[in-house]
Amino acid sequence: MSGTYVVRTFGCQMNEHDSERIAGLLEADGLAPGDDVETADVVVLNTCCIRENADNRLYGTLGHLKSLKDRRPELEIVVAGCLAQKDQDSIAQRAPHVDVVMGTHNVHRAVDLLHERRRGDQPVVEILSETVAEDHELFPSALPVVRQAGYAGWVTIQMGCDNSCAFCIVPAVRGPEISRPFADIVAEVHRAALDGVTEVTLLGQNVNSYGRDLTLRARADSDAVDADFLLGDAAAAAAQADPEANVRVRPLFADLLRAVGSVPGIQRVRYTSPHPKDLRPETIEAMASVPAVCEHLHLPLQSGSDTILSAMHRGYTAERYLQRLADARRGIDDLAVTTDIIVGFPGETDADAEATLEVAAEARFDGAFTFVYSPRPGTEAAELVERFVPREVAAARMERLRAVVERSSRLGNLARVGRVEEVLVVGPSRKDPSRLTGRTRQNRLVHFEPDGAVRPGSYVQVEVVDATTTHLRGVMRELLFAPTHRVRIPVAAE
Numbered sequence: 001m002s003g004t005y006v007v008r009t010f011g012c013q014m015n016e017h018d019s020e021r022i023a024g025l026l027e028a029d030g031l032a033p034g035d036d037v038e039t040a041d042v043v044v045l046n047t048c049c050i051r052e053n054a055d056n057r058l059y060g061t062l063g064h065l066k067s068l069k070d071r072r073p074e075l076e077i078v079v080a081g082c083l084a085q086k087d088q089d090s091i092a093q094r095a096p097h098v099d100v101v102m103g104t105h106n107v108h109r110a111v112d113l114l115h116e117r118r119r120g121d122q123p124v125v126e127i128l129s130e131t132v133a134e135d136h137e138l139f140p141s142a143l144p145v146v147r148q149a150g151y152a153g154w155v156t157i158q159m160g161c162d163n164s165c166a167f168c169i170v171p172a173v174r175g176p177e178i179s180r181p182f183a184d185i186v187a188e189v190h191r192a193a194l195d196g197v198t199e200v201t202l203l204g205q206n207v208n209s210y211g212r213d214l215t216l217r218a219r220a221d222s223d224a225v226d227a228d229f230l231l232g233d234a235a236a237a238a239a240q241a242d243p244e245a246n247v248r249v250r251p252l253f254a255d256l257l258r259a260v261g262s263v264p265g266i267q268r269v270r271y272t273s274p275h276p277k278d279l280r281p282e283t284i285e286a287m288a289s290v291p292a293v294c295e296h297l298h299l300p301l302q303s304g305s306d307t308i309l310s311a312m313h314r315g316y317t318a319e320r321y322l323q324r325l326a327d328a329r330r331g332i333d334d335l336a337v338t339t340d341i342i343v344g345f346p347g348e349t350d351a352d353a354e355a356t357l358e359v360a361a362e363a364r365f366d367g368a369f370t371f372v373y374s375p376r377p378g379t380e381a382a383e384l385v386e387r388f389v390p391r392e393v394a395a396a397r398m399e400r401l402r403a404v405v406e407r408s409s410r411l412g413n414l415a416r417v418g419r420v421e422e423v424l425v426v427g428p429s430r431k432d433p434s435r436l437t438g439r440t441r442q443n444r445l446v447h448f449e450p451d452g453a454v455r456p457g458s459y460v461q462v463e464v465v466d467a468t469t470t471h472l473r474g475v476m477r478e479l480l481f482a483p484t485h486r487v488r489i490p491v492a493a494e
């Protein structure tokens with residue numbers, strides 16, 4: 001193929017990760033990154049369906065693309081991702097100007113489907129119902145990639161989810177949980193490091209259950225067990241020395257943190273999301289002892305009311321959550337904690353909302369993604385129509401919750417004033433291009449005055465001189481590391 005492409009990403013990191021792979025496939029097929037949708041030959045919309053406004057944004061964008069396509073009929077439009085998986089044929093019906101509709105399990109097919117479309121005269125719709133687990137090559141992380149930022153890489157460690165949170169559509173659109181083989185992940189991180197990546201973020205819906213299915217497969221077919229990666233080096237040596245020894249046969253998420261954290265060139269390891277019910281002491285121990293693993297835990301709370309947590313099927317109480325958080329803070333020095341909270345889940349009373357405020361205050365979050373509950377057709381909670389919380393009640397609860405989170409995040413930021421922080425430079429600040437923006441190990445946003453020319457991907461020491469609720473302000477003191485690779489940004493996040 002020739003011409004240019006643009007990929008627009010709606011939604012979460014998993015989608016950003018898949019978009020980078022779709023961009024990689026398109027470039028491998030000869031397309032070049034385009035500047036904007038107005039002039040691109042191929043436009044890919046990688047969609048999300050976690051909340052309703054994502055649907056609205058997709059159909060709004062498709063409306064705009066329709067007028068572009070009327071002017072330039074050669075424009076090719078691809079809709080990929082969760083919404084495509086969920087709505088399947090109805091996208092092609094509602095928007096017949098779309099050329100290809102593809103789901104979450106066939107990212108690897110992006111280019112083939114475009115070619116198929118060119119050979120025929122009808123839109124191509126391909127939605128697979130699940131990932132082919134046996135074929136490791138089909139894990140999107142194994143595909144060619146064009147990274148949004150050359151120094152940072154997303155790596156999928158598991159796909160899908162085996163939980164059944166009552167509000168959540170992920171299991172329906174991403175399928176059951178499948179762990180990616182340990183050695184494949186580590187090899188991917190080695191390759192990324194050779195490409196100049198210094199920060200990796202491991203992605204999964206419930207990262208702490210990583211490896212559960214590898215155990216089952218290992219037991220079902222013991223010949224398939226590769227001791228070097230399923231058992232870890234030490235365990236493999238023990239097994240060799242004493243074949244009768246009782247060695248662990250499944251890798252833990254903690255093993256993965258250790259392995260990825262020791263890849264040469266990798267300076268920071270992040271991950272998202274751990275499920276509070278599965279946060280294990282081993283993970284906390286690995287976070288504390290592996291220097292590359294950042295002191296940041298994103299631990300989604302969802303609600304502080306036990307009644308609502310139970311109705312959501314989250315598998316923990318508020319007390320248990322706070323205990324796990326306390327364990328993590330005790331184990332990991334200088335830990336920053338962020339969370340996700342849903343306001344207005346069906347049946348949420350004033351007392352439930354109050355409980356969430358109390359738990360949020362006690363947890364002293366450094367930041368939170370707060371969402372108003374959005375019914376997703378096909379999920380259990382979407383059936384509870386008579387218990388839906390009125391929009392204005394949810395909005396008022398949200399405002400109070402935000403005030404609580406902002407208070408603790410401001411205090412957390414203020415506590416950094418006077419410290420010198422290691423910052424990974426992202427680029428010029430949007431509001432004031434004479435300043436640079438970056439992230440600390442705790443994932444705090446920093447705007448700072450640079451000392452000379454500093455490229456994105458550099459690591460610098462910044463003295464924090466001031467702080468607000470959303471960011472730190474500082475002055476650069478020292479350049480620690482300059483990247484050796486060029487940075488390109490062809491994929492636009494919405």
Ligand code: SAM
Pocket residue numbers: 012050051167168169170204205206273274275300302340341342371372373374375376
């Ligand atoms: N696997 C992660 C976990 O268990 O915490 C969550 C992944 S989900 C992509 C990200 C966040 O979206 C959730 O933590 C939740 O707060 C929010 N979310 C999911 N479904 C939602 C819904 N129907 N309405 C509002 N927020 C929702």
Ligand code: SF4
Pocket residue numbers: 161162163164165168169170171205206275
């Ligand atoms: Fe959704 Fe729950 Fe799975 Fe997270 S753990 S993806 S919220 S079902």
